[in-house]
Amino acid sequence: MAFAEITNANMFLITLLLLSLSSIPLSSSTITQDFVMCLVDNSDASFPMDSSFFTHDLNASSFKQALETSAQNLRYLMPSKPKPEFIFEPLYETHVQAAVVCAKKLRLHLRLRSGGHDYEGLSYVSEMETAFVIVDLSKLRQINVDLESNTAWVHAGASIGETLEQDGTRILYKWQQVADKLDENLFIRAIIQPASKTPKSKERTISVSYQGQFLGDAKRLLQVMQRSFPQLGLTKKDCLETSWIKSVMYIAGFPSTAPPEALLAGKSLFKNYFKAKSDYVEKPIPIEGLEGLWKKLLEEDSPLTIWNPYGGMMAKIPETETPFPHRSGTLFKIQWLTLWQDGKASEAKHMEWMRNMYSYMEKYVSKSPRSAYVNYRDLDLGMNGRGTDAREWGKKYFKGNFERLVKIKAKFDPENFFRHEQSIPTKFK
Numbered sequence: 001m002a003f004a005e006i007t008n009a010n011m012f013l014i015t016l017l018l019l020s021l022s023s024i025p026l027s028s029s030t031i032t033q034d035f036v037m038c039l040v041d042n043s044d045a046s047f048p049m050d051s052s053f054f055t056h057d058l059n060a061s062s063f064k065q066a067l068e069t070s071a072q073n074l075r076y077l078m079p080s081k082p083k084p085e086f087i088f089e090p091l092y093e094t095h096v097q098a099a100v101v102c103a104k105k106l107r108l109h110l111r112l113r114s115g116g117h118d119y120e121g122l123s124y125v126s127e128m129e130t131a132f133v134i135v136d137l138s139k140l141r142q143i144n145v146d147l148e149s150n151t152a153w154v155h156a157g158a159s160i161g162e163t164l165e166q167d168g169t170r171i172l173y174k175w176q177q178v179a180d181k182l183d184e185n186l187f188i189r190a191i192i193q194p195a196s197k198t199p200k201s202k203e204r205t206i207s208v209s210y211q212g213q214f215l216g217d218a219k220r221l222l223q224v225m226q227r228s229f230p231q232l233g234l235t236k237k238d239c240l241e242t243s244w245i246k247s248v249m250y251i252a253g254f255p256s257t258a259p260p261e262a263l264l265a266g267k268s269l270f271k272n273y274f275k276a277k278s279d280y281v282e283k284p285i286p287i288e289g290l291e292g293l294w295k296k297l298l299e300e301d302s303p304l305t306i307w308n309p310y311g312g313m314m315a316k317i318p319e320t321e322t323p324f325p326h327r328s329g330t331l332f333k334i335q336w337l338t339l340w341q342d343g344k345a346s347e348a349k350h351m352e353w354m355r356n357m358y359s360y361m362e363k364y365v366s367k368s369p370r371s372a373y374v375n376y377r378d379l380d381l382g383m384n385g386r387g388t389d390a391r392e393w394g395k396k397y398f399k400g401n402f403e404r405l406v407k408i409k410a411k412f413d414p415e416n417f418f419r420h421e422q423s424i425p426t427k428f429k
Contacts, residue, residue: 031108032086035133038102038197046094054087063087067124070113070138070266074273076121078343084111084124084134091139099135103416108133111420119276120377122420129384138266158265168208170288174231175210176284176384180311183224185215190307194298206294223340237426272339273347278376279334279365280326281307289364300350303357304337326371327397333373336363351428357381383421390425422428 032055039047045391054066066087071077085108090096103110110133113123127134137156144153175190182188188210195207206399210232218239245260253269254262285293297303310330319325326333336358336417338350362370372378374397381393394402402424409416410426 005070005143005240006366016200024062031106031131031133034104034106035086035088038105039088039095039098040099043092043098043196045094047091047095052089052091054089056083057083066136067134069269070136071118071121071124072268072272072274073119073121074271074272074343075347076125081125084132084191087134087136088229089136089139095141096135096137096140100417103201104415110135110418112137112156112418113225114138118377119274119334119428120379120421122377122422126420128419129419131258142265168206169294173284173287174207174229175307176205178229178316179309180229182309182311184213184312186212186221186224187214187309188212188229189309191304192307193295193304194300204298206297206381211251211342213251215244217241251308268340273341273343273382274337275351276341276352276376277336277358277359277378277380278374279336279374280371281331281334281359281364282329284331285364290359293357300338300353303337306335306337306428308333308335319399320326320401323398323401323405324374325401326373330366334361334371369376369395369399371399373400379421381422384423384425385421387429389429391428393422394424 023150032053036049036053054063056063063086066089068077075081080148088095088099090099100110102108107127109126111123111132113134114137118124124134137310138370140155140157142155146152170340171188171193175188179188179190189212191209191211193207194204197205214224218241221239222234222236225232227257232233240250244265248261249258249263250256252263281282290420297305309332310326314326315330316330317327319327336354338354340350365371374383380391381396382388383393384390390406394405397404405424406427415424416423416426
C-alpha cells in the first residue's frame with residue numbers, strides 16, 4: 001500500500017510538471033522537459049517547479065534575477081556572454097545527485113554555483129561549451145556543528161564580514177612583520193586604495209586602513225596590541241565590542257542597522273565590472289617596493305588591494321594534508337582589484353593596468369611557483385583547452401598537491417564530466 005501511494009504521488013507530480021512545462025515554447029522546452037522528467041525518475045524528493053526551475057522563455061525576469069543574484073563580476077553578465085539553457089535550484093542533496101546523473105545522461109554541460117564568490121564567472125558562464133545549464137546550490141544551507149570534535153559541516157549554499165602623510169608606509173612595513181604572529185584570537189588585515197588628501201581636494205594619496213577582529217574584550221585587545229603592534233596606536237575609542245555574528249556582518253560590509261538575517265539573503269553586496277588577481281608573500285615587501293606600488297596604484301582610477309594575514313592554525317596544518325597548500329612560511333595573501341563602471345568601453349585600459357602592476361610585483365611575492373588563491377580565479381594564469389599545460393596554473397593554486405589532484409580526478413571522474421576553464425584535468429598534455 002505504501003508503494004502504491006508513492007507511485008501515485010509521483011504520477012501526480014509528473015502531471016503537474018508537464019502542465020508547467022507546456023507553457024514553454026516548443027523550441028526551448030525539450031532540454032528542460034527531458035531534464036525534469038529525468039529528475040523525477042532519479043530523485044525521491046519532489047520540488048516546486050516555479051521556484052526551482054528558471055528559463056528565459058518561461059519567465060525572463062525570474063531567470064534574470066536567478067542568474068544575477070549572487071554574481072559579482074558584471075563583466076560576465078554582459079549581453080554578449082553565453083547564458084545557460086536553464087537554472088535549477090535543488091532543495092535536497094538527492095536533487096543534486098539526480099541533476100548530475102541526468103546531465104550526464106542527456107549530455108548537458110553542467111556548471112555548479114554556490115555563493116557566487118567567483119571572480120571569473122566560471123560558475124555561471126561557459127566559454128568552452130555554449131549549451132550549458134546551471135545547478136545553483138544556494139538553497140542548500142544546512143550547517144551541522146559537532147562540539148565534541150570541534151568541527152562543522154557546511155552545505156555549499158550557506159553564506160558568511162591612516163594616510164601615508166602619517167608615516168603609513170612604515171606602519172604597513174611593520175604590519176608585514178607581525179601580522180601572522182599576533183595573538184591567535186586576533187586578525188588584522190590591511191585595506192589599501194587611493195583617496196583624496198582632503199575632502200575637497202582632487203589630489204590623491206594612498207589610504208591604508210586596518211580592519212581587525214578579536215575574540216575577547218577591548219581591555220585585553222589593547223594589552224595585546226601594546227605588546228605586539230604599538231606602532232598602530234590603537235585606542236579604546238577605535239574598538240567596538242559586539243557579538244561575533246555582528247562582527248561578521250561588519251567585515252562583510254553590511255550597515256550597522258542590518259539584522260543578522262540579512263546574511264541569509266544570499267545576495268552579493270559587491271557588484272562591479274572588475275578584474276582581480278592574487279599573490280602570496282613570504283618575505284616582507286621592503287619600503288622601496290611599497291613606495292613603487294603606491295605610484296602604480298595612483299596611476300589607476302579605482303584600484304583596491306586587501307592584505308589578509310596567515311599564521312595561526314593555517315600554519316599548523318601541513319601543506320600536503322589538504323588540497324589547500326598555502327601554510328607555514330606564508331605571511332599574508334594579497335587580493336588585487338581594479339573596478340570600473342562603463343563596461344566594455346574602458347575594459348582594455350584597466351586590464352592592461354592590472355597586468356602591468358602584477359608584473360611590477362613579481363620580485364616581491366612568492367616564487368617557484370608564484371602562488372595564487374584558487375577562490376580568486378584568474379584566467380590570465382592559463383585555461384584548459386588552450387594548448388597549455390595545466391600545471392602552468394594548477395601549481396600556482398595547489399603547489400605540489402596539483403599532481404595528486406589530477407590522479408584523484410582521473411580515478412573518480414575519468415570522463416571529465418565536471419569541467420570548466422580551470423577545472424582539474426584528468427591528465428597532463
